[in-house]
Amino acid sequence: MAVVSARSTLPIDVTRIRADFPVLSRTVHGKPLVYLDNAATSQKPRQVIDATREVFEEYNANIHRGVYEFSERTTAAFEGAREKVARLLNAAATREVIFVRNATEGVNLVAYAWGREHIRSGDLIVSTVLEHHSNFVPWQQLARDVGAQIAVIDVDDEGRLRRDQYAAAMKRGPRLVAITYTSNGLGTVLPAKELVAEAKAAGATVLVDGAQAVPHQKVDVRDLGADFLVFSGHKMLAPPGSGAVWGRAELLERMRPFLFGGDMISRVTVERTEWNELPWKFEAGTSSYVDAIGLGAAVDYLETVGLDAIHEHELRLTGYLLDRMREIPGLTIYGPKTLEDRVGVVSFNIDGIHPHDVATIFDAQGVCVRAGHHCNQLLMAKLGVPATTRASFYLYNTTAECDALVGAIHAAKKVFRI
Amino acid sequence: MDDMYRDYILDHYRNPRNTGDLPGATHTYHDTNPLCGDEITMALRIEDGRVADVRFEGKGCAISQASASILTEDVKGKTLEEVRVIDRQRIFENLGIPISPARVKCALLGLKALKGAAWGLSTWPGEEEPAGAAKRTGTE
Numbered sequence: 005m006a007v008v009s010a011r012s013t014l015p016i017d018v019t020r021i022r023a024d025f026p027v028l029s030r031t032v033h034g035k036p037l038v039y040l041d042n043a044a045t046s047q048k049p050r051q052v053i054d055a056t057r058e059v060f061e062e063y064n065a066n067i068h069r070g071v072y073e074f075s076e077r078t079t080a081a082f083e084g085a086r087e088k089v090a091r092l093l094n095a096a097a098t099r100e101v102i103f104v105r106n107a108t109e110g111v112n113l114v115a116y117a118w119g120r121e122h123i124r125s126g127d128l129i130v131s132t133v134l135e136h137h138s139n140f141v142p143w144q145q146l147a148r149d150v151g152a153q154i155a156v157i158d159v160d161d162e163g164r165l166r167r168d169q170y171a172a173a174m175k176r177g178p179r180l181v182a183i184t185y186t187s188n189g190l191g192t193v194l195p196a197k198e199l200v201a202e203a204k205a206a207g208a209t210v211l212v213d214g215a216q217a218v219p220h221q222k223v224d225v226r227d228l229g230a231d232f233l234v235f236s237g238h239k240m241l242a243p244p245g246s247g248a249v250w251g252r253a254e255l256l257e258r259m260r261p262f263l264f265g266g267d268m269i270s271r272v273t274v275e276r277t278e279w280n281e282l283p284w285k286f287e288a289g290t291s292s293y294v295d296a297i298g299l300g301a302a303v304d305y306l307e308t309v310g311l312d313a314i315h316e317h318e319l320r321l322t323g324y325l326l327d328r329m330r331e332i333p334g335l336t337i338y339g340p341k342t343l344e345d346r347v348g349v350v351s352f353n354i355d356g357i358h359p360h361d362v363a364t365i366f367d368a369q370g371v372c373v374r375a376g377h378h379c380n381q382l383l384m385a386k387l388g389v390p391a392t393t394r395a396s397f398y399l400y401n402t403t404a405e406c407d408a409l410v411g412a413i414h415a416a417k418k419v420f421r422i
Numbered sequence: 423m424d425d426m427y428r429d430y431i432l433d434h435y436r437n438p439r440n441t442g443d444l445p446g447a448t449h450t451y452h453d454t455n456p457l458c459g460d461e462i463t464m465a466l467r468i469e470d471g472r473v474a475d476v477r478f479e480g481k482g483c484a485i486s487q488a489s490a491s492i493l494t495e496d497v498k499g500k501t502l503e504e505v506r507v508i509d510r511q512r513i514f515e516n517l518g519i520p521i522s523p524a525r526v527k528c529a530l531l532g533l534k535a536l537k538g539a540a541w542g543l544s545t546w547p548g549e550e551e552p553a554g555a556a557k558r559t560g561t562e
Contacts, residue, residue: 358483360458360528361427368423376458390459390481419423420432420484 035370043396055301085300110234125151185217191349245295451538490532
């Protein structure tokens with residue numbers, strides 16, 4: 005397990021961390037894997053893989069049902085994972101954590117269970133051009149269905165949120181503010197706490213998309229002050245199928261579930277149904293409990309390394325890569341020019357080469373990056389490009405991998421005779 | 423990689439043939455690849471069952487744009503019956519380069535737009551059967 009090494013120039017021991025991730029020692033087209041697509045999904049450490057395999061091999065049974073030992077053990081592991089997530093987020097209560105399959109499902113849960121009860125014709129929803137489609141399309145569709153308005157706050161030329169536009173929107177008394185913490189397209193870290201405070205002062209309910217933040221830095225929901233926070237497990241070392249909504253208990257208590265069925269009830273008669281307690285009233289059907297148990301193991305792993313150290317490590321890598329890329333002529337780099345409010349993501353284009361071609365050439369070098377719109381078409385329109393190439397870091401990445409990326413950029417220019 | 427991005431591919435990408443507006447177009451179709459945002463509009467002027475002229479406009483990767491450019495050269499002057507039998511294999515042969523699974527739709531976007539223009543077909547070439555097969559699109 006990783007520890008801080010006194011001799012390391014980095015705050016975490018990347019060599020030891022990498023040894024925990026079996027896939028990182030694989031090769032691609034005969035080249036060592038350089039995995040720089042962490043904003044899309046993360047790789048998994050042995051500890052998470054083992055935790056999920058252990059369920060299947062040692063004690064698997066359905067949760068919340070049996071009174072036999074295996075069911076009790078699986079239930080304990082599942083609820084134990086919930087406690088770990090609650091602790092990670094510094095939630096006031098464990099029952100404020102609802103397991104979902106991913107951040108998208110989390111936003112939809114809030115849109116259906118809270119939004120359809122509270123957002124009325126003529127109400128204002130505030131969003132930003134930085135939102136992943138998962139935190140925009142559900143609100144756009146809700147607005148369409150109930151006749152609400154949606155205001156999309158712009159960014160400046162460096163991809164920082166236009167605070168003047170945001171403040172002006174707050175004066176219009178929004179019912180809901182749905183904003184991301186960190187942009188998956190640019191790596192811009194928003195001043196989330198300030199934005200939440202402004203929104204709360206304006207009387208809005210606030211949802212923060214933590215999909216790109218919770219894996220990479222400490223996020224304390226009580227300090228943040230929002231009403232809902234969503235994130236995906238698969239971007240933070242856990243299996244796909246895990247994720248959570250954190251919500252204030254007093255809001256969640258008043259919300260009607262939107263998925264009905266097993267496990268979310270306390271009493272069913274022909275005439276009516278009484279809901280289960282929090283958080284289970286929102287977890288209809290058999291949960292992805294093995295994935296959630298894997299998320300618990302991922303939280304353990306991240307906390308042992310330390311989220312502050314991970315954040316610091318990613319900042320250094322981002323700074324290093326930006327410095328090296330600025331030496332290369334013919335590149336357009338998007339996002340904030342300084343590290344003050346960006347982290348972990350470097351989005352760019354090579355002049356004269358489409359990102360899809362870039363990613364194909366990178367792939368031949370073993371370098372995995374994302375090419376496309378990153379589920380960020382509002383942002384792409386703002387940038388005036390159909391797509392970008394995006395490198396994104398996590399705790400196991402190295403400066404040598406940044407060098408490999410730079411080498412791949414030169415290779416792409418050579419292939420295109422630029 | 424030099425196998426894929428050969429000189430003639432880059433030439434078609436940078437100097438696409440048969441581009442721009444087509445005066446008197448009888449059939450026009452715009453299509454996109456949602457995975458990467460590539461766009462192609464194909465315009466045909468069909469006279470007496472024959473492609474009298476063809477032009478395209480597009481933006482996107484080298485493979486999609488070169489493939490569309492080569493396709494316009496291929497179909498110009500052909501009868502609709504000759505155009506109808508053009509399939510994905512023909513496109514790959516025209517390109518003459520290895521196309522990995524992730525790039526297949528880039529290569530086929532031009533043909534899809536052409537068939538959309540000529541026959542109103544909206545399926546990916548080679549995916550016409552079974553009817554109603556789910557279209558795959560990109561996600562984060």
